[in-house]
Structure formats: C-alpha cells, structure tokens
Amino acid sequence: xxxxxxxxxxxxxxxxxxxxxxxxxxxxxxxxxxxxxxxxxxxxxxxxxxxxxxxxxxxxxxxxxxxxx
Ligand SMILES: [Zn+2]
Numbered sequence: 001x002x003x004x005x006x007x008x009x010x011x012x013x014x015x016x017x018x019x020x021x022x023x024x025x026x027x028x029x030x031x032x033x034x035x036x037x038x039x040x041x042x043x044x045x046x047x048x049x050x051x052x053x054x055x056x057x058x059x060x061x062x063x064x065x066x067x068x069x
Contacts, residue, residue, distance in 0.1 A: 006030060008058035018064065020057040028055035028064070 008027035011018040019026050031054045055064045 011055050022062045023060040025057050025059040027058040
C-alpha cells in the first residue's frame with residue numbers, strides 16, 4: 001500500500017474542524033487505505049475495493065476513518 005508520511009495538519013470534515021475523539025487534538029496525518037481484504041478480493045466484491053481516508057491523530061495516534069460517499 002502507498003502510505004506516505006506527511007506533516008500534521010488541521011482537517012475539516014463537513015465544514016467542521018475535526019478534533020480527535022480521544023485527546024481533542026486538532027492536527028492529523030492523512031492516510032489513504034484500500035478497504036479490501038484478501039477474502040474480499042478472492043470473492044471479487046466490488047464494494048470492497050474502494051479506498052478510504054483516515055486521519056491519524058498527531059498526538060495520540062487514534063485513527064479516524066472516513067468511507068467514500
Ligand atoms: Zn488524539
């Protein structure tokens with residue numbers, strides 16, 4: 001998978017500033033991740049091959065997942 005490091009930055013979701021659900025921090029590292037698993041690929045589930053976006057809290061590391069709309 002093509003993970004890459006990036007400087008932490010503020011994130012807006014639906015017009016709201018994203019804050020970490022755990023520690024309340026407001027800077028995150030953005031990651032793209034494929035949602036598929038080995039099993040999903042084997043059974044050729046199309047829905048499982050979309051990519052999702054996750055924001056990793058720069059302070060505590062909690063991952064906030066967002067599925068494609
Ligand atoms: Zn946090």
